[in-house]
Structures are given as structure tokens and as C-alpha cells.
Amino acid sequence: MHDAPARDCGRADVFCEPRKDYTLRHNTDRILVSHAGNLPRPADLNKLLAARDEPGIRSRLPTAVQEIVERQMASGVDIVNDGEYVKAGSYTGYMQERVTGWEALPIDPGVPRKRAAVAERDRRQFPGFYESGLWMQGSGGPIRPGFFTPGAPKPATTERVCTGPVKYTAQAQIRSDLEIFKNALQGKAAEGFVAALGPLSLGAGSRNTYYPSEEAYMTAVAEAVREEYRAIAAAGFTVQVDEPEFLTSWMFYPDWSIDEYRRYLEFCVQIINHSLDGVPTDQVRFHSCWGSGHRPHVNDIELRHVVDLLLKIDAQAYTIEAGNVRHEHEWRVWQNVNWPDGKILMPGVISHATDLVEHPDLVAERLVNYAGIVGKENVQAGTDCGIGSRVGHEEVVWAKLEAMAEGARRASERLWG
Amino acid sequence: MTDRILTTHVGTLPRPAAFEAGEMPLADAVVDVVRHQAALGIDVVDDGEFGKASWTGYAVERLGGFEARPLEAGAAPLARGAERQQFGEFYDEATRSGTLWYSTSAQVLTPGAPTEWVCTGPITYTGQSALQRDIDNFRIALATAHVATGFLPVAAPASLEPNRRNEYYPTDEAYVFAIAEAMKTEYHTIVEAGLTVQVDDAWLTALWDRIGIQIGLEAYRDYCRLRIDALNYALAGLPLDKVRYHICWGSWHGPHVTDIPLAEIVDLVLRVNAGAYLFEAGNVRHEHEYHVWEEAHLPQDRVLIPGVVSHATNVVEHPDLVAERITRFAQRVGRDRVIAGTDCGLGGRVHPQLAWAKLEALVEGARRASARLWPG
Numbered sequence: 001m002h003d004a005p006a007r008d009c010g011r012a013d014v015f016c017e018p019r020k021d022y023t024l025r026h027n028t029d030r031i032l033v034s035h036a037g038n039l040p041r042p043a044d045l046n047k048l049l050a051a052r053d054e055p056g057i058r059s060r061l062p063t064a065v066q067e068i069v070e071r072q073m074a075s076g077v078d079i080v081n082d083g084e085y086v087k088a089g090s091y092t093g094y095m096q097e098r099v100t101g102w103e104a105l106p107i108d109p110g111v112p113r114k115r116a117a118v119a120e121r122d123r124r125q126f127p128g129f130y131e132s133g134l135w136m137q138g139s140g141g142p143i144r145p146g147f148f149t150p151g152a153p154k155p156a157t158t159e160r161v162c163t164g165p166v167k168y169t170a171q172a173q174i175r176s177d178l179e180i181f182k183n184a185l186q187g188k189a190a191e192g193f194v195a196a197l198g199p200l201s202l203g204a205g206s207r208n209t210y211y212p213s214e215e216a217y218m219t220a221v222a223e224a225v226r227e228e229y230r231a232i233a234a235a236g237f238t239v240q241v242d243e244p245e246f247l248t249s250w251m252f253y254p255d256w257s258i259d260e261y262r263r264y265l266e267f268c269v270q271i272i273n274h275s276l277d278g279v280p281t282d283q284v285r286f287h288s289c290w291g292s293g294h295r296p297h298v299n300d301i302e303l304r305h306v307v308d309l310l311l312k313i314d315a316q317a318y319t320i321e322a323g324n325v326r327h328e329h330e331w332r333v334w335q336n337v338n339w340p341d342g343k344i345l346m347p348g349v350i351s352h353a354t355d356l357v358e359h360p361d362l363v364a365e366r367l368v369n370y371a372g373i374v375g376k377e378n379v380q381a382g383t384d385c386g387i388g389s390r391v392g393h394e395e396v397v398w399a400k401l402e403a404m405a406e407g408a409r410r411a412s413e414r415l416w417g
Numbered sequence: 418m419t420d421r422i423l424t425t426h427v428g429t430l431p432r433p434a435a436f437e438a439g440e441m442p443l444a445d446a447v448v449d450v451v452r453h454q455a456a457l458g459i460d461v462v463d464d465g466e467f468g469k470a471s472w473t474g475y476a477v478e479r480l481g482g483f484e485a486r487p488l489e490a491g492a493a494p495l496a497r498g499a500e501r502q503q504f505g506e507f508y509d510e511a512t513r514s515g516t517l518w519y520s521t522s523a524q525v526l527t528p529g530a531p532t533e534w535v536c537t538g539p540i541t542y543t544g545q546s547a548l549q550r551d552i553d554n555f556r557i558a559l560a561t562a563h564v565a566t567g568f569l570p571v572a573a574p575a576s577l578e579p580n581r582r583n584e585y586y587p588t589d590e591a592y593v594f595a596i597a598e599a600m601k602t603e604y605h606t607i608v609e610a611g612l613t614v615q616v617d618d619a620w621l622t623a624l625w626d627r628i629g630i631q632i633g634l635e636a637y638r639d640y641c642r643l644r645i646d647a648l649n650y651a652l653a654g655l656p657l658d659k660v661r662y663h664i665c666w667g668s669w670h671g672p673h674v675t676d677i678p679l680a681e682i683v684d685l686v687l688r689v690n691a692g693a694y695l696f697e698a699g700n701v702r703h704e705h706e707y708h709v710w711e712e713a714h715l716p717q718d719r720v721l722i723p724g725v726v727s728h729a730t731n732v733v734e735h736p737d738l739v740a741e742r743i744t745r746f747a748q749r750v751g752r753d754r755v756i757a758g759t760d761c762g763l764g765g766r767v768h769p770q771l772a773w774a775k776l777e778a779l780v781e782g783a784r785r786a787s788a789r790l791w792p793g
Binding site for chain 1 (some may be wrong): 704
């Protein structure tokens with residue numbers, strides 16, 4: 001760790017302070033531990049959120065974020081976040097509120113849909129399973145109360161359509177988010193990351209009627225989210241770009257061939273990199289996953305088909321699912337990849353896909369496998385996806401994070417001796 | 418001797434909707450499920466356990482000497498355990514919302530509450546006609562589907578004992594051996610019918626969390642040893658290759674952090690006079706335990722049937738992962754001594770479409786492992 005010179009983040013209207021000591025850190029004598037984002041919220045905060053009690057939420061957030069930082073550290077997490085408390089709602093919803101340019105319009109049956117629904121390829125193969133609604137259940141049982149509405153989802157009657165200039169409007173909000181997190185980290189040894197939605201996941205699903213082309217539209221989306229990324233980086237944190245659609249779009253276009261999908265991803269890489277323009281690469285962690293629904297996933301695009309494109313994204317670290325039974329075997333894919341110098345790989349070594357808690361020896365074995373390929377300095381322990389709301393109970397979340405930290409400790413012992 | 422990895426599973430399979438609704442005769446449902454398994458490429462099939470209410474519950478109807486009594490409040494010590502204390506809120510919520518299993522049907526649950534079965538007289542086997550019905554249905558189904566043979570699951574004495582209090586026999590030992598003596602009829606009848614018997618003993622392992630942690634490892638191992646001796650008594654005289662023995666750590670969707678490590682009991686498991694051992698190895702709590710077979714001595718005449726697909730997640734195992742799991746075992750005990758299996762029965766534990774998709778992944782994974790293990 002060292003002091004970096006003060007730098008200008010390039011914008012006067014975002015939270016901008018001299019950058020301190022943050023660049024993404026490599027492991028020096030052990031494997032560092034982080035996770036993909038959301039964490040359980042305290043019951044009283046949930047109540048305030050449900051009641052939309054804005055003053056109550058504002059006064060509770062700082063202490064809640066402080067508590068979640070401390071809880072992560074106590075569980076052995078090195079690179080912590082604010083639990084995504086400031087984005088309560090959904091991982092896409094908060095950004096939709098922060099960027100304007102879309103309207104919810106009644107669906108016009110005369111206009112073809114831009115793309116198919118979530119998990120469409122699986123849906124065609126497992127119609128009964130999808131009709132049951134169980135795909136948003138926990139790891140095994142029926143729908144968990146409050147988690148998702150049982151039964152087949154109702155067909156949508158409105159769609160989001162881009163009808164005006166896409167603009168980032170949340171300068172004050174992000175400033176407040178970052179201040180709260182910064183205060184919570186004050187005097188603590190942990191490093192911080194802040195997750196922010198990727199441009200595809202924000203805009204690619206909506207029809208554009210305003211910009212002259214899809215490219216112009218997505219470029220505008222990239223420039224909007226970029227403001228948030230720059231603010232996060234300027235505050236000295238790692239920006240985690242959450243971009244599940246890099247992998248899940250395969251489902252949205254169920255009739256595409258792999259070549260067609262790769263052509264689309266070339267475009268996506270351009271858009272994502274445009275959104276990262278002006279954000280120091282050594283502060284960027286890119287997260288993608290195959291969708292966190294508890295569903296078969298048998299039609300997920302295989303990593304080997306897209307890994308070269310993934311690495312074209314201007315990030316220092318990549319974090320993807322590797323801790324569930326559909327993607328666990330893909331650690332071998334990295335054997336065929338020329339690992340770029342200094343990049344960090346953060347595979348999911350614990351997962352939301354089961355309520356069973358990973359054995360630390362399994363976690364260690366997974367990490368050692370990766371270390372053997374990309375180097376022990378370059379592998380960090382992560383989760384498949386945000387784990388807070390996706391397993392049966394918060395008790396399971398904490399047990400899993402502790403298992404991950406213990407597994408990283410065991411792996412470190414083996415790797416550093 | 419074969420030139421590839423064979424496939425099987427642990428027992429329960431999804432029941433056809435019409436059968437569940439009482440609109441399809443049992444015999445037809447069994448034909449249906451045997452055909453389905455054969456069509457998928459499962460080598461060693463069963464009757465889906467369609468003839469049984471649940472994996473241990475069925476025995477209530479097949480054993481004399483027990484009477485049902487209302488359960489006294491707080492008198493079910495086995496409903497509690499170390500993990501239920503550690504993860505109290507999780508278990509409360511999962512119990513309340515019914516999410517511990519995919520289905521709360523009797524197929525996967527051990528019945529009992531609020532009734533308790535108490536042994537009040539000599540234990541006898543009275544299930545001959547129910548057993549014969551199951552055997553006949555299965556044999557007809559095998560012939561219809563042109564499958565040579567298969568297995569029928571039964572419960573082990575140690576798994577019939579919990580929740581069935583003894584007031585008649587003077588000692589635990591006498592009680593357990595009496596259960597074994599009665600169940601012996603069932604085990605032998607199945608083998609005499611030309612089928613393989615699979616003895617399910619999930620309680621033996623799961624009891625570590627409920628009573629073992631309190632009494633300590635040595636006392637728990639003594640407890641297990643006595644029950645296994647009783648089982649061996651019941652199995653005496655049966656050819657090894659007609660007997661499979663299944664343990665698991667309980668199939669509910671919970672954390673399982675207090676599961677006893679396989680290494681602590683593997684010698685006891687191998688003490689059972691069976692030709693094949695089935696155990697969980699396809700979930701995140703037990704996957705790493707394939708290393709146990711670097712140390713444990715598997716006698717030459719025995720084979721392993723590890724779980725390489727699991728009920729523990731809705732995500733369907735990738736065939737390459739299945740192949741990798743099989744290969745790990747093959748590298749340790751030899752390719753001729755590994756059969757690909759499931760962690761536990763899939764019926765009632767995941768959605769039917771997922772159960773079948775997992776068995777398909779199992780077959781494809783075994784094919785890929787075979788290609789690697791028998792090159793050229």
C-alpha cells in the first residue's frame with residue numbers, strides 16, 4: 001500500500017477527492033477474499049425500506065453500512081462493500097432510477113419484441129419447471145416468502161422504451177453513497193469495492209426510439225453509467241461493473257449461433273469499454289454470471305466460447321461463477337488462455353445455488369486449481385453472485401462467507417507453505 | 418467386467434402425476450418409471466420406490482410388534498440437533514415455509530409426528546404380500562422394458578430404530594437385532610427373486626448431528642458398530658454382488674455444517690457386507706471427500722457408487738463435471754470399481770423435470786468419463 005498523488009477525476013459535478021491508496025491489490029502472502037455484492041440487510045432497515053420512510057432510511061443507513069462492513073471483516077472478507085444497502089430494491093432497479101431517458105409504455109402488439117425473456121433457452125426445454133415458478137425458489141424448496149411471487153410470471157403489459165436523451169442524474173446520490181461507505185471504512189484495514197450496473201444490463205433490454213441507431217443509443221447509456229464509475233473510482237474504491245448480460249444475453253436471443261453471439265459480444269465489449277473510459281483500469285473489477293435463478297442452466301453459453309472476449313474488457317480483475325455444478329468444471333478453460341500479466345481472477349468458490357455450506361477443503365481445492373493456472377498472486381476468493389438474497393437465510397450467507405475465508409486460509413497455507 | 422462406467426441412482430424417482438392422483442395403477446406406474454430409466458440409459462434401475470409410502474415409513478406396515486401412540490410434547494429428541502441450534506432461524510423459517518425439501522409429500526419425509534411408534538411386543542415381519550407385490554410389479558416392468566435386472570431399496574435396521582421407541586426388549590442390542598431378524602426376510606426375499614437389494618441407512622450418518630456430537634466420537638462409533646453388526650446378521654448368506662449399502666447425511670436443503678466427515682466412519686461403512694457402497698459426493702459439503710479413498714482400503718471385491726449428481730441444487734450438473742468426478746474416483750480405486758450414482762433419491766427432492774435432466778447429465782457424464790478411462 002502506498003500513497004498515490006492527488007488526481008483530477010475530470011468532472012466537477014461528481015464526488016471528487018484526492019485518490020488515496022487504492023488500486024486493486026494482488027495477493028502478497030495469502031489469497032484475499034471478497035464477494036460479488038449484495039448482503040443481508042438488518043430487519044429494521046428492511047422495515048424502513050418497506051414503509052418507504054425516507055428520513056428514517058437516511059438516518060439508519062450510515063450505521064447499517066458500518067455494521068455490515070464490520071460483519072464482513074469479522075467473517076474474514078478482505079475487500080468489502082456497503083452490502084448494496086444504498087441500492088435497496090434490485091440490482092438493476094436502482095440504476096434505472098438514476099438514469100433518465102426511458103418511459104414505461106404499453107406494449108404494442110404490432111411491434112416485435114426486442115428480445116426473448118430471461119432464460120428463454122432453458123424455458124423451452126423445461127416448460128413445466130418454469131410454469132411452477134420454482135426457478136426463483138431457494139436451492140430446493142418451494143418459493144420462499146417475500147422472495148418471488150409463486151407461479152408463472154404474469155405477462156408484461158408495459159415495456160421500457162428510450163424516448164429521450166439518456167442522462168445520469170444521481171450525482172448527489174452517489175456522493176452520499178460513497179461518503180457513507182467511506183466513513184464506515186474510516187480507520188479500518190479493509191479495502192472497499194462498490195458495485196455498479198453495467199451498460200448492457202441497464203439499456204440493452206429496452207427498445208430505442210430516440211437515438212438514430214442501437215449503437216448511438218448504447219453509447220449514450222455507456223456515457224451515463226460512466227459517471228457513476230468515475231465517481232466511485234475518484235473516491236478511491238474499486239468499481240465492480242455488474243454485467244450479467246455479457247453471459248445471459250445468450251438466453252435473450254435463443255436462436256443465435258455461437259458465431260452470431262460472439263459478433264454481438266464484440267459490440268458489447270466496445271460499449272463496456274466506452275463506459276470505462278476515464279476510469280483507471282487498475283480500479284476496475286468486472287463481474288458477470290449466468291443469472292442467479294435457481295434453474296437448470298443447461299443452456300448457459302460455455303465459458304470457452306467467450307473467454308477471449310471477456311478478457312478484452314478493460315478491467316484489472318474478472319469475477320465469474322465457478323462454484324456451481326454447471327460451471328465448476330470450467331476452471332480448466334483457463335488452462336488454454338494466455339493469462340494477461342498482472343490481471344486478477346476472482347472465481348466464485350462459494351455459491352448461492354445450494355443452501356449447503358461449502359466445505360472449506362472444497363473451497364481450498366478450487367482456489368489451488370486456479371492458482372496453478374493464473375498464479376497464486378492473481379487469484380482471489382469470490383462468490384458466484386451476490387449472495388445476500390439468494391440463499392435460504394442470512395445465517396447461511398454468513399456461514400458460507402466464513403467457509404470461503406477458511407478455505408482461502410487453507411489454500412494459502414498450501415500455496416505459501 | 419464392462420468396458421465403461423455403469424450408471425445407477427439411489428432410489429426414489431418422480432411419480433407420474435396420474436399415479437399421484439390415484440388415476441394410474443401402481444403396476445403401470447412402475448412399468449412407466451422402468452422404461453423411462455432404460456430410455457435415458459440408466460444401467461441399474463429400480464421401481465422408483467413407488468410401492469412405498471416413504472423410505473422408512475413403509476416398514477411400519479410391514480412389521481408387527483409396534484403400536485402407535487400420540488407423541489408427548491417435547492418427546493422427539495431426534496427432531497433437534499447441533500445444526501438446528503446453530504442455524505435456528507434458518508430451520509424455523511425453512512420449516513415454516515416448507516422449503517427444507519422440494520416436496521413435503523411423505524415420499525421423502527420420515528413420518529411419525531405427531532404419532533410415535535412404540536415396540537410393545539416381539540417384532541415380526543408381516544409384509545410378505547406387500548413385498549411380493551413390489552417384486553412382481555418390478556419384474557414385470559423389467560421384462561416389459563427388456564432390462565435384465567435391477568435393485569429394490571429397503572431400510573436398514575439402524576434407520577428403522579430412530580423414532581420407534583423400545584418398551585419390550587431388555588437391551589438396545591436385543592431390540593436392534595430383533596429388527597434385523599425381521600427385516601432379514603425382506604432382504605433375502607428380494608435377492609431370492611433375482612434382484613439386488615439396496616439397504617438405505619441415512620439415519621446412521623445423520624444421527625451424528627442429533628446424538629453423536631453429544632456422546633462423542635468413540636461412543637458414536639460403538640453405537641454404529643452394533644447396528645452394522647445387526648445389519649450384517651440380516652445380510653448373512655447373501656452374495657456380496659447382490660447387496661448395495663447406501664448412506665447419506667440427510668437430504669434436506671440445509672447447511673449441513675455438522676455432518677460427520679466420511680473419514681471418521683469410512684471403516685465402519687466398509688464393515689457392512691455389501692458389494693457396493695453408495696454415498697454423497699456430489700454436493701459442496703462432501704465433494705472433496707474423494708480424497709478419503711487415497712487412504713481407505715476398499716477390499717478388492719467391492720465397488721463405489723459415489724453421488725456425481727445431487728438433489729442439493731436446482732442447477733443441472735454439467736456432464737464434464739460429472740466426468741471429472743467419476744474420473745477422480747476411478748483414479749483412486751480403479752475404473753472397474755466405480756459406478757456413477759446420485760447423492761440421494763431424486764424423487765420429491767427436486768422438480769421432476771430436473772430429476773430427469775440430472776439423470777441424463779449423469780449418463781452423458783459417464784459416457785465422457787468412459788471415453789477418457791478406456792481410451793482407443
